[in-house]
Amino acid sequence: xxxxxxxxxxxxxxxxxxxxMGHLCCVWLSTSDVVAKLEGKVNQPTVSxxxxxxxxxxxxxxRREGKYRYYTLNQAVVTFCCGQLxxxxxxxxxxxxxxxxxxx
Amino acid sequence: xxxxxxxxxxxxxxxxxxxxMGHLCCVWLSTSDVVAKLEGKVNQPTVSxxxxxxxxxxxxxxRREGKYRYYTLNQAVVTFCCGQLxxxxxxxxxxxxxxxxxxx
DNA sequence: CCATCGTATCGAAGTTTGTCGATATGTTCA
DNA sequence: TGAACATATCGACAAACTTCGATACGATGG
Numbered sequence: 001x002x003x004x005x006x007x008x009x010x011x012x013x014x015x016x017x018x019x020x021m022g023h024l025c026c027v028w029l030s031t032s033d034v035v036a037k038l039e040g041k042v043n044q045p046t047v048s049x050x051x052x053x054x055x056x057x058x059x060x061x062x063r064r065e066g067k068y069r070y071y072t073l074n075q076a077v078v079t080f081c082c083g084q085l086x087x088x089x090x091x092x093x094x095x096x097x098x099x100x101x102x103x104x
Numbered sequence: 105x106x107x108x109x110x111x112x113x114x115x116x117x118x119x120x121x122x123x124x125m126g127h128l129c130c131v132w133l134s135t136s137d138v139v140a141k142l143e144g145k146v147n148q149p150t151v152s153x154x155x156x157x158x159x160x161x162x163x164x165x166x167r168r169e170g171k172y173r174y175y176t177l178n179q180a181v182v183t184f185c186c187g188q189l190x191x192x193x194x195x196x197x198x199x200x201x202x203x204x205x206x207x208x
Numbered sequence: 209c210c211a212t213c214g215t216a217t218c219g220a221a222g223t224t225t226g227t228c229g230a231t232a233t234g235t236t237c238a
Numbered sequence: 239t240g241a242a243c244a245t246a247t248c249g250a251c252a253a254a255c256t257t258c259g260a261t262a263c264g265a266t267g268g
Contacts, residue, residue: 001119009116012189014256018110021193031215046257048216067214067265075194079201082186082194085116089125090179090186097183097201118226135245150227152246171235171244 002088004058008081011057016042017050021073024060030068106192108162112185115161120146121154125177128164134172 012018016038023029023037035047051071054060059078060071087094115121120142127133127141139151155175158164163182164175191198 001123006117006119006122009113009122012113013110013117015105015110016256018113019105025193026195032213042256043258044215045217045259049256052216064265069215073193075196078194079190079197082190083201086183086186089129089177090182091130092179093183097187120226136243146226147228148245149229149247153226156246168235173245 002084005081005084005088007057008059008077011054011059014050016046017054020047020050021054021059024071024073025075026073028063028070028072030070032068034071106188109185109188109192111161112163112181115158115163118154120150121158124151124154124158125163128175128177129179130177132167132174132176134174136172138175 012021019038019041020034023034029037031044031047031051034051035042035044038047051060051062054071055062059074061074063070086097116125123142123145124138127138133141135148135151135155138155139146139148142151155164155166158175159166163178165178167174190201
């Protein structure tokens, strides 16, 4: 059983987390930036909790800068896991969709 | 917020369900067939429960034949949802991976 | 060194979810 | 109609998860 795609799916299986992922797509945001983006939907400890889960699933990259901690979405892992899912659960479509070349 | 990809992720977020999906890939199996494939890992009511969840998430197709009910994995939905995920959460890779033509 | 600010962790409450045994529903066949 | 079989539903229980307030940790600047 592929443990990485299971972790990937579990990380995705929460609406707040998907919202956070959307905000972290293509940009680096600090924890408090994310809290602000969510506009009061959840509090800071909850955001930290979700960021930790995303980090454990390898779905975000993190970096410290002074007292801030910046996060961004790890698009390579998203791509890899989605590829795995298609190969396992949609092999009839796999050839149409997944490039044969390595993803860089 | 894309409600279908959230339902997709939630359906994937369980190991037993992923195992069932693997067994339903490319073949039609009855409920009891799936129970047998899982080799005592879970009981029949649990399998029925998971099949219902998969059906609600549109991840399986179902058909009745006599007293049996046959299920198979819906590869088109898997493909579509993975495509959505890549477009939303890996736009930098999206062009490399998702074909511009319609998926048939 | 101390106050401040951003972030992480802790403990608790409430909800959701997976699993089971028991049972109901539905289909076939004699 | 009734017995046998496949499947679905119900009720209960335990485990996992989300969320929160309170608090601890860590870095900065005076």
